[in-house]
Amino acid sequence: MEMETSVTYEPKRNSEIRVFESSDEISTDLAEYISQVSEISVKERGFFAIALSGGPLVNFLGKLCEAPYNKTLDWSKWYIFWSDERAVAKNHVESNYKLTKEGFLSKVPILNGHVYSINDNATVEDAATDYEFVIRQLVKVRTIGVSESNDCPKFDLILLNMGSDGHVASLFPNHPALELKDDWVTYITDSPQTPPERITFTLPVINSASNIAILATGDDKAKAVHLAISDSTEGPETPASLPARMVQPTDGKLVWFLDKAAASSLEGKNDASFEHHEY
Numbered sequence: 001m002e003m004e005t006s007v008t009y010e011p012k013r014n015s016e017i018r019v020f021e022s023s024d025e026i027s028t029d030l031a032e033y034i035s036q037v038s039e040i041s042v043k044e045r046g047f048f049a050i051a052l053s054g055g056p057l058v059n060f061l062g063k064l065c066e067a068p069y070n071k072t073l074d075w076s077k078w079y080i081f082w083s084d085e086r087a088v089a090k091n092h093v094e095s096n097y098k099l100t101k102e103g104f105l106s107k108v109p110i111l112n113g114h115v116y117s118i119n120d121n122a123t124v125e126d127a128a129t130d131y132e133f134v135i136r137q138l139v140k141v142r143t144i145g146v147s148e149s150n151d152c153p154k155f156d157l158i159l160l161n162m163g164s165d166g167h168v169a170s171l172f173p174n175h176p177a178l179e180l181k182d183d184w185v186t187y188i189t190d191s192p193q194t195p196p197e198r199i200t201f202t203l204p205v206i207n208s209a210s211n212i213a214i215l216a217t218g219d220d221k222a223k224a225v226h227l228a229i230s231d232s233t234e235g236p237e238t239p240a241s242l243p244a245r246m247v248q249p250t251d252g253k254l255v256w257f258l259d260k261a262a263a264s265s266l267e268g269k270n271d272a273s274f275e276h277h278e279y
């Protein structure tokens, strides 16, 4: 009998939830997903602009560094950004750049000049201003696409990792940064998790992407996954300002990559809005 490797729910228009048995299966499917999105972007636009995050995300990019992808992908067209960064030096253990460099960038032939890391040699405010300026220049020359509805950058793919409190990038629950409408990149100095100073994409930028993927693994994420995906809008269990819940692509597509532990509050849930499919 063939083993069921994952289950897909389809809760909302333009979104999909993929649930996997193991981290290895997430890594395999994520590699294929990123490969497909990158090929489409290169074919349609000539570039692939991808924004990465920190946390355990990089551990799931291993399969992308192996055959066949290391040989078949057009790495010369890849442009790398970060959806958020901690205000620490690039060689600091908490740097998202360092994590990505060691776990991914050092293993694939992406051009150094295409890696847009966030300035670690400026105040957090200046680093956010600089990063937005760089993105504006790249939007002008169309290395990054542009959203027709709001002139925001339209990244081909933003890969997010959700924290157990429901934060994505460095947008934390109930934080005023969630309200920003005109800024593309902002900074915070009061992150509830260390380090306190961080630079982050705003929700308008995240939601303008062509594709958004949110990764969540482990049972400590189950409650936030449920709150982010649930259809219910009432009660203390569904805070309207849960960042992961506010990720709603304007006209792109959102895919959740979950392991069984993170999806445990969804499974068995008697909710007609979840269509259950074999993947």
Ligand SMILES: O=C1O[C@H](COP(=O)(O)O)[C@@H](O)[C@H](O)[C@H]1O
Pocket: 053, 054, 055, 056, 084, 085, 086, 096, 160, 161, 162, 163, 164, 167, 168, 169, 170, 193
């Ligand atoms: O602080 C951050 O945390 C999130 C989630 O990480 P986790 O370890 O709580 O799962 C991460 O995606 C983000 O980029 C990072 O800066």
